[in-house]
Amino acid sequence: MAAYGDVDLGILGDPTRRAIFELLARRPCSVGELAEHLPITRQAVSQHLRVLKDGGLVVATPEGTRRIYRLKPDGVAAFQAYFQRIWDDALTAFQKAADAATEPEQEQQS
Amino acid sequence: MSTAPAIPTLHGSATVAMPVEKAFAFFTGSFGSWWPADYHIGQTDMADALLEPREGGRWYERGTDGSECEWGRVLVWEPPHRLVVTWQINGQWQYDDDPEHASEIEVRFTPDGPEQTIVELEHRYLDRLVAGQAIHDTIGEGGGWTAILETFAKSAEADK
Secondary structure (H helix, E strand, O other): OHHHOOOOOOHHHOHHHHHHHHHHHHOOEEHHHHHHHOOOOHHHHHHHHHHHHHOOOEEEEEEOOEEEEEEOOOOHHHHHHHHHHHHHHHHHHHHHHHHHHHOOOOOOOO | OOOOOOOOOEEEEEEEOOOHHHHHHHHHHOHHHHOOOOOOOOOOOEEEEEEOOOOOOEEEEEEOOOOEEEEEEEEEEEOOOEEEEEEOEOOOOOEOOOHHHOEEEEEEEEEOOOOOEEEEEEEEOHHHHHHOOHHHHHHHHOOOOHHHHHHHHHHHHHHO
């Protein structure tokens, strides 16, 4: 589906955005609720939410005077981004472990 | 829309300073030693993750309490160049033995000189998992993601 073709898989590479994504995966939250759980301002939370929203990972719904954010219900973009993150982490870990395993034999590079 | 939208195939790669035979053996034989322990499915913490070295072999994790939890099966076992495993976990992060709900992960090992190997990974047919419906249904409210993400979030927290 073309709509998902432009998902920026680097979105979850930012630790704060990942933390927001993970909080929202547990339950829908307002900006204020997210800010309580994170060492950043509400304004910073809003900025990250905008990136997540533009990336198709989260949606916002008005509830009274607040907006409640949640992972986008069809889940595709979030799912894709999440798995890409797993593989990036896993392959990085593999590379590091392999480097560590070969280090005694050859020392080079920085 | 009657069918789940297709999810693009995911790709990853790494380059390791090992001959191809060694890289394949390290990837498969020491799987639990390098796999990030945060990414696991079982209820208890992961003690090890194992890949049985044969076609039809199991791919699974073992918890610190000795319990085992399936991730998938080995479809193609072609040392030292190619490995294909299924990853068949449903929206509750449990093993789903229906092959129609299995995504596939192919890992290719290509020599880049005698002492270096390029490892390329492809995770495909992810839409089969979504077509399995549970992930589709639960992601919006966080239900099925909770178990793994909570562990993940905790470790991310500890990282800071």
